[in-house]
Amino acid sequence: MAVVFQKPKSLTDKELHYCPGCPHGIIHRLVAEAIDTLGIEGRTIGVAPVGCAVMAYDYFSCDMVEAAHGRAPAVATGLKRSIPGNVVFTYQGDGDLASIGMAETVHAATRNENITIIFVNNAIYGMTGGQMAPTSLPGQITQTSPYGRNLETQGYPIRVCEMLSALDAPYYIERVAVNNVKNVLKAKKAVERAFRNQIEGKGFSLIEVVSACPTNWGLTPRKALEWVDERMIPYYPLGVYRDKDAGIGCTPLSMQTFKKEG
Amino acid sequence: MSEKVLMKGNEAIAEAALRAGCLHYFGYPITPQTELTAYMAKRLPKTEGGVFLQAESEISAINMVYGVASTGKRVMTSSSSPGVSLKQEGISYLAGSDLPAVIVNVQRGGPGLGGIQPSQSDYFQATKGGGHGDYHLIVLTPSSVQEMADLTSLAFDLADKYRTPAMLLADGTMGQMMEPVELPEPHTSAVDKPWAVTGTQMKRKHNIINSLYLSPEVLEKTNFERYERYAAIERDEVRYESYMMDDAEYCIVAFGIAARVAKNAITAMRKEGMKVGLLRPITVWPFPKDAVHEAAQKVKGFVSVELSMGQMIEDVRLAENCLRPVVLCNRAGGMIPGVDQIVEVTKALMTSVEGGAR
Ligand SMILES: Cc1ncc(C[n+]2csc(CCOP(=O)(O)OP(=O)(O)O)c2C)c(N)n1
Numbered sequence: 001m002a003v004v005f006q007k008p009k010s011l012t013d014k015e016l017h018y019c020p021g022c023p024h025g026i027i028h029r030l031v032a033e034a035i036d037t038l039g040i041e042g043r044t045i046g047v048a049p050v051g052c053a054v055m056a057y058d059y060f061s062c063d064m065v066e067a068a069h070g071r072a073p074a075v076a077t078g079l080k081r082s083i084p085g086n087v088v089f090t091y092q093g094d095g096d097l098a099s100i101g102m103a104e105t106v107h108a109a110t111r112n113e114n115i116t117i118i119f120v121n122n123a124i125y126g127m128t129g130g131q132m133a134p135t136s137l138p139g140q141i142t143q144t145s146p147y148g149r150n151l152e153t154q155g156y157p158i159r160v161c162e163m164l165s166a167l168d169a170p171y172y173i174e175r176v177a178v179n180n181v182k183n184v185l186k187a188k189k190a191v192e193r194a195f196r197n198q199i200e201g202k203g204f205s206l207i208e209v210v211s212a213c214p215t216n217w218g219l220t221p222r223k224a225l226e227w228v229d230e231r232m233i234p235y236y237p238l239g240v241y242r243d244k245d246a247g248i249g250c251t252p253l254s255m256q257t258f259k260k261e262g
Numbered sequence: 263m264s265e266k267v268l269m270k271g272n273e274a275i276a277e278a279a280l281r282a283g284c285l286h287y288f289g290y291p292i293t294p295q296t297e298l299t300a301y302m303a304k305r306l307p308k309t310e311g312g313v314f315l316q317a318e319s320e321i322s323a324i325n326m327v328y329g330v331a332s333t334g335k336r337v338m339t340s341s342s343s344p345g346v347s348l349k350q351e352g353i354s355y356l357a358g359s360d361l362p363a364v365i366v367n368v369q370r371g372g373p374g375l376g377g378i379q380p381s382q383s384d385y386f387q388a389t390k391g392g393g394h395g396d397y398h399l400i401v402l403t404p405s406s407v408q409e410m411a412d413l414t415s416l417a418f419d420l421a422d423k424y425r426t427p428a429m430l431l432a433d434g435t436m437g438q439m440m441e442p443v444e445l446p447e448p449h450t451s452a453v454d455k456p457w458a459v460t461g462t463q464m465k466r467k468h469n470i471i472n473s474l475y476l477s478p479e480v481l482e483k484t485n486f487e488r489y490e491r492y493a494a495i496e497r498d499e500v501r502y503e504s505y506m507m508d509d510a511e512y513c514i515v516a517f518g519i520a521a522r523v524a525k526n527a528i529t530a531m532r533k534e535g536m537k538v539g540l541l542r543p544i545t546v547w548p549f550p551k552d553a554v555h556e557a558a559q560k561v562k563g564f565v566s567v568e569l570s571m572g573q574m575i576e577d578v579r580l581a582e583n584c585l586r587p588v589v590l591c592n593r594a595g596g597m598i599p600g601v602d603q604i605v606e607v608t609k610a611l612m613t614s615v616e617g618g619a620r
């Protein structure tokens with residue numbers, strides 16, 4: 001009988017620890033599928049964040065490094081600069097990438113560091129039990145915004161793709177979602193593109209995946225996916241924010257490109 | 263043997279690192295170690311395989327170091343006190359992940375922004391951990407430009423040998439001082455690193471660089487194993503200089519610039535017939551406990567000379583184990599104890615020990 005569906009080769013047999021209905025599993029799969037499709041597992045190094053995905057190092061069968069909270073882009077910079085022929089990706093949550101690690105993110109982007117970043121935006125701190133994230137929505141109730149995120153005292157959510165695409169340097173920035181089949185298929189393409197960019201020596205590629213955290217949102221998995229459509233995507237519109245190949249979202253200076261070692 | 267060249271201490275560190283096969287350097291500007299960063303910025307881009315990167319912060323620099331160290335290559339970062347404070351998180355992660363790397367601290371006065379003059383007030387931070395968790399760094403303290411070069415070389419070798427970060431704990435004087443130096447011969451790591459993340463090439467199971475162990479039993483085990491390595495370092499890697507200790511009745515303990523001033527003070531005191539010697543720790547972790555303990559059997563007292571409010575003195579006291587009085591001779595905030603001060607403090611110690619017999 002023909003096998004029509006199986007686990008990607010670049011995922012290990014380790015059982016995922018994520019909550020039922022958590023999109024982290026889907027996003028892991030998309031990353032692994034891209035690695036398989038491109039045939040790069042043997043030269044790929046993944047960097048796990050501090051957050052729910054901290055144990056990603058057990059799930060991907062390529063070499064893995066666990067970074068300190070928010071430091072993954074700096075660690076990835078070291079890994080990539082050390083062996084430029086390797087393919088280096090980070091997998092980071094919103095607290096990791098957009099709060100404690102914002103400096104590392106922005107500077108890796110502005111160096112057009114030839115790495116691939118998978119940024120999982122679930123608008124909350126999942127691992128620590130549901131605190132406000134830099135991407136928590138206006139009015140969103142979390143453990144540390146029990147009366148709803150107050151824009152006056154707690155600030156506005158950060159739109160990472162929009163912010164980074166104001167920089168001249170980064171090569172490719174796209175926001176996708178994984179809350180329905182159509183979106184998953186688009187996300188799959190985007191993730192693969194982000195890895196291919198690196199192999200082709202093009203530079204910094206970041207894919208923001210609008211995700212969900214049913215557990216800490218206090219919603220069933222199905223309701224959480226609906227909330228993505230109703231609340232998340234309107235605030236975080238999907239689409240390509242920077243694509244130097246297609247001239248999308250480019251600043252005047254950003255069309256100047258430097259070929260990187262891929 | 264290579265010929266002697268006249269160099270600044272900071273540059274000697276950089277050149278020695280290059281000669282030790284360190285082709286990756288990440289830094290962030292801070293006085294008084296800027297020459298080191300500038301030297302690397304000049305040399306590494308012109309060196310085959312060399313990478314120089316000015317990071318966005320010391321936090322990023324140490325994490326870039328973490329990335330390169332994960333691939334098994336020699337890598338260094340340098341800074342001065344406030345910057346080294348920022349690196350502590352990364353240093354703890356390096357220790358927790360058993361990654362070799364070299365960190366240079368050309369110390370300046372603190373706390374806070376402090377000043378830019380030389381200091382030894384990061385001794386506790388360097389020798390007692392600095393970051394969170396149970397760990398040590400191998401800490402080497404140069405006392406000449408020659409040692410800036412030699413101990414940099416050694417730091418790379420020891421870091422690789424024991425799979426641990428190592429620190430060169432210098433001070434602003436050492437960094438800025440110019441002296442003739444015989445540069446170490448070029449060499450590279452002799453240690454195999456099968457744990458490195460270089461890509462599986464589909465030929466082995468994946469390697470993981472990690473410091474997370476959610477099971478306390480397993481985490482405890484990693485700590486115990488690491489401390490076995492530390493025990494070997496304490497047994498085999500203690501380094502110190504013993505100067506005029508054979509007939510000494512009083513012992514000065516000092517490292518770095520303080521040891522140099524102490525030697526001049528000893529010359530002056532010996533002229534007056536006072537039998538004073540010097541123990542100069544070259545490794546402050548591991549601290550030369552046995553040497554101090556042995557000295558305590560025959561000398562009448564110790565003077566700890568430091569550019570701090572008295573930090574190493576605690577290790578001296580632990581090592582001599584309350585056998586003899588230990589007094590502090592110090593300046594702080596970027597000031598350096600002078601010969602006169604050392605002589606005066608040593609004489610006062612003699613008077614109190616010998617009841618004014620002299
Ligand atoms: C320096 C530091 N500060 C705080 C923490 C605690 N911590 C662990 S995970 C986390 C938040 C992670 O949130 P996010 O990046 O959004 O990922 P998620 O868990 O939602 O996937 C925090 C604050 C830590 N481990 N280290």
Ligand code: SF4
Nearest residue numbers: 018019022052126213
């Ligand atoms: S806490 Fe949220 S993000 Fe973390 S695994 Fe559970 S559902 Fe997923």
